[in-house]
Amino acid sequence: MKITVLMKDVPDLVEDLELEAGQLLVDDISFVVSEWDDQALEEALLIKDEAGADVTIVAVDTGDVDTMLYTALAKGADRAVKIVGDFTRRLTNRTRAAILAEYCKSESPDLILTGVQAIDDIDGQIAGLLAGYLDIPHASVVREVHTMDAQLHFIQEYSGGRMAEFTAASPVLLGIQAARKPPRYVTVAKVRQLQKSATLDEVQVVLPSTPGLTVRRLYKPEAAGHAEMWGDDADTVAEHIVRVLGEKKLLRS
Amino acid sequence: MGRIVVIGESHRGALSDASRELLTKAQEIAGTGGDTVSVVVLGEAARDSVKAASAKEATVIVGPGVDEYHPETYERAIAHLLDEIQPSLVLMGNTTMGMDLGAAIAARRGVAMVAYCTALVLDGETLVATSQVYGGKLASEIEVPKTGTVVTVIPGSWAPVQSSDSPDIRDVEAPVPSRLELLKVIEAEPGQDVDITKADILVSVGRGIEDPDNLELADQLAEALHGVVSCSRPVVDSGWLPRSRQVGKSGQTVKPKVYLALGISGAPEHLQGMKDAELIIAVNNDERAPIFEVAQYGATADILELMPALTEKLQERVG
Numbered sequence: 146m147k148i149t150v151l152m153k154d155v156p157d158l159v160e161d162l163e164l165e166a167g168q169l170l171v172d173d174i175s176f177v178v179s180e181w182d183d184q185a186l187e188e189a190l191l192i193k194d195e196a197g198a199d200v201t202i203v204a205v206d207t208g209d210v211d212t213m214l215y216t217a218l219a220k221g222a223d224r225a226v227k228i229v230g231d232f233t234r235r236l237t238n239r240t241r242a243a244i245l246a247e248y249c250k251s252e253s254p255d256l257i258l259t260g261v262q263a264i265d266d267i268d269g270q271i272a273g274l275l276a277g278y279l280d281i282p283h284a285s286v287v288r289e290v291h292t293m294d295a296q297l298h299f300i301q302e303y304s305g306g307r308m309a310e311f312t313a314a315s316p317v318l319l320g321i322q323a324a325r326k327p328p329r330y331v332t333v334a335k336v337r338q339l340q341k342s343a344t345l346d347e348v349q350v351v352l353p354s355t356p357g358l359t360v361r362r363l364y365k366p367e368a369a370g371h372a373e374m375w376g377d378d379a380d381t382v383a384e385h386i387v388r389v390l391g392e393k394k395l396l397r398s
Numbered sequence: 399m400g401r402i403v404v405i406g407e408s409h410r411g412a413l414s415d416a417s418r419e420l421l422t423k424a425q426e427i428a429g430t431g432g433d434t435v436s437v438v439v440l441g442e443a444a445r446d447s448v449k450a451a452s453a454k455e456a457t458v459i460v461g462p463g464v465d466e467y468h469p470e471t472y473e474r475a476i477a478h479l480l481d482e483i484q485p486s487l488v489l490m491g492n493t494t495m496g497m498d499l500g501a502a503i504a505a506r507r508g509v510a511m512v513a514y515c516t517a518l519v520l521d522g523e524t525l526v527a528t529s530q531v532y533g534g535k536l537a538s539e540i541e542v543p544k545t546g547t548v549v550t551v552i553p554g555s556w557a558p559v560q561s562s563d564s565p566d567i568r569d570v571e572a573p574v575p576s577r578l579e580l581l582k583v584i585e586a587e588p589g590q591d592v593d594i595t596k597a598d599i600l601v602s603v604g605r606g607i608e609d610p611d612n613l614e615l616a617d618q619l620a621e622a623l624h625g626v627v628s629c630s631r632p633v634v635d636s637g638w639l640p641r642s643r644q645v646g647k648s649g650q651t652v653k654p655k656v657y658l659a660l661g662i663s664g665a666p667e668h669l670q671g672m673k674d675a676e677l678i679i680a681v682n683n684d685e686r687a688p689i690f691e692v693a694q695y696g697a698t699a700d701i702l703e704l705m706p707a708l709t710e711k712l713q714e715r716v717g
């Protein structure tokens with residue numbers, strides 16, 4: 146079973162997202178691996194542990210994706226591919242999907258996994274976009290992927306806690322909601338160690354043309370309201386909470 | 399004149415609120431341009447739901463494979479129908495189905511897509527969407543080309559209005575699935591231990607809890623408050639609490655008297671399940687966390703210090 150995991154990095158929400166002229170100041174922002182792509186990687190590694198598989202991690206080089214790729218290798222991926230070309234941090238998801246489609250067509254993986262969504266996919270989620278381009282079946286909001294011979298088994302979450310079990314013949318593309326287990330951890334030292342011996346495969350793809358959207362601006366939404374703030378001192382905050390709950394007659398003695 | 403297509407979702411023979419909301423918007427946009435509103439649903443069970451839908455035309459996609467949601471069949475059936483209709487605009491809920499199909503259908507048909515939409519207005523001739531992105535920290539204003547663009551709208555973005563239309567209904571046969579096979583549908587499991595939707599006080603913990611060992615602090619606090627512990631999705635996905643405790647889009651919708659959000663950022667998918675609580679108190683050491691926009695009271699304390707401090711104060715009070 147050849148599994149390809151598509152990963153990307155996104156702005157770290159822990160930090161302030163600086164804007165200028167309605168655009169993200171991408172050079173001043175730190176990027177982290179998209180959490181759902183990390184879940185997809187973990188699910189792929191669990192499938193490998195369970196049934197054996199050849200796991201390739203693929204990222205489009207829009208900036209510094211090397212650490213993300215080396216980390217995936219350190220976690221147990223077999224191969225890491227960096228798609229290089231004339232790409233910037235402002236690459237849209239639509240174009241990213243078209244680039245990934247070019248790559249996937251030449252590699253024909255049996256199973257493609259990626260995150261169900263990312264925090265910045267304004268113009269569509271990679272899973273759906275790519276499946277549409279590749280014209281292969283796909284499902285999103287998926288958990289618990291298992292392989293049996295050439296067959297795949299997985300759970301798709303419907304709404305309201307309902308879900309469904311599917312089986313599929315490859316090739317299939319799945320948008321992963323959560324891995325069966327929390328993503329494994331590797332130390333920075335191990336990643337650095339591996340960086341000395343491992344190599345990233347570079348694959349060249351020409352920037353395709355795709356239907357674009359005009360994004361007028363990004364902005365910090367004017368909040369409809371804001372909480373009355375009590376500061377950061379635990380004791381003071383605890384007193385406020387007791388007072389408010391007391392006033393609302395919500396404390397039982 | 400173009401066609402605006404709404405892909406509807408129904409539940410027990412009625413269109414979902416999210417779908418009625420889309421029809422309301424479709425009518426509003428159509429009204430100014432003389433467009434026709436067309437609603438599409440799948441499955442025999444959905445037929446009744448479009449009888450009084452706010453639309454001029456309705457299509458029911460029928461066949462053996464559409465009675466339950468099936469990503470491959472639904473995608474192919476809808477894409478095929480849209481190729482025939484050639485709509486100017488396609489609206490779907492940003493539900494599981496919209497997230498699953500919206501982008502795929504857009505890519506298949508070579509049209510643009512806008513996800514996570516919360517507002518859709520005409521600015522002169524131009525249709526402008528607002529999308530909620532970056533975990534709710536930023537909004538994006540996007541021009542929507544009326545060339546068949548697929549827009550997925552976050553449920554609850556505007557109010558649906560009552561309709562008195564009776565659309566012309568026609569049937570279309572769905573394709574037969576070829577690669578994905580639905581084995582079985584698993585119904586939602588009721589909470590084995592507690593029902594968080596019935597609790598007056600919820601002590602809800604998010605990823606800020608950091609370690610499963612710290613859940614004990616939340617348990618003690620909940621006990622002192624005579625409340626119940628609930629959580630955000632990552633806590634469940636990590637295996638720290640059962641799924642029945644999860645609040646949000648893919649968990650439970652709760653409306654307690656007090657919702658204590660501890661170490662929860664307030665992602666849109668979480669807010670969807672708790673924003674209507676009577677009182678929301680949020681504690682999060684990131685002062686910019688979106689949870690503070692729905693909370694009445696907030697604090698930037700460390701929850702690992704706050705939980706024991708609050709428990710102690712409550713115990714002192716009882717004496």
Ligand SMILES: Cc1cc2nc3c(=O)[nH]c(=O)nc-3n(C[C@H](O)[C@H](O)[C@H](O)COP(=O)(O)OP(=O)(O)OC[C@H]3O[C@@H](n4cnc5c(N)ncnc54)[C@H](O)[C@@H]3O)c2cc1C
Pocket residue numbers: 261262286322497603604605606607629630631632633644645646647648649650660661662663664665666667668671681682683684687699700701702
């Ligand atoms: C289809 C789909 C469905 C989803 N359904 C749901 C759902 O039903 N429910 C749900 O919750 N999510 C759901 N999500 C996930 C959602 O997008 C977010 O990822 C999730 O809500 C984030 O959870 P969190 O707030 O606990 O974690 P984070 O976003 O990581 O936030 C943790 C917060 O804790 C704060 N913090 C950290 N340490 C401390 C400390 N010591 N003291 C105080 N504060 C601290 C941080 O500042 C941060 O704001 C869904 C996602 C998708 C794609």
Ligand SMILES: Nc1ncnc2c1ncn2[C@@H]1O[C@H](COP(=O)(O)O)[C@@H](O)[C@H]1O
Pocket residue numbers: 303304305307407408409414415416417491492493494495553647648
């Ligand atoms: N069991 C169900 N079957 C069909 N539709 C449902 C069900 N539960 C909720 N819905 C609708 O699905 C939408 C929410 O979907 P989601 O955002 O995917 O959880 C809402 O419009 C609900 O009315």
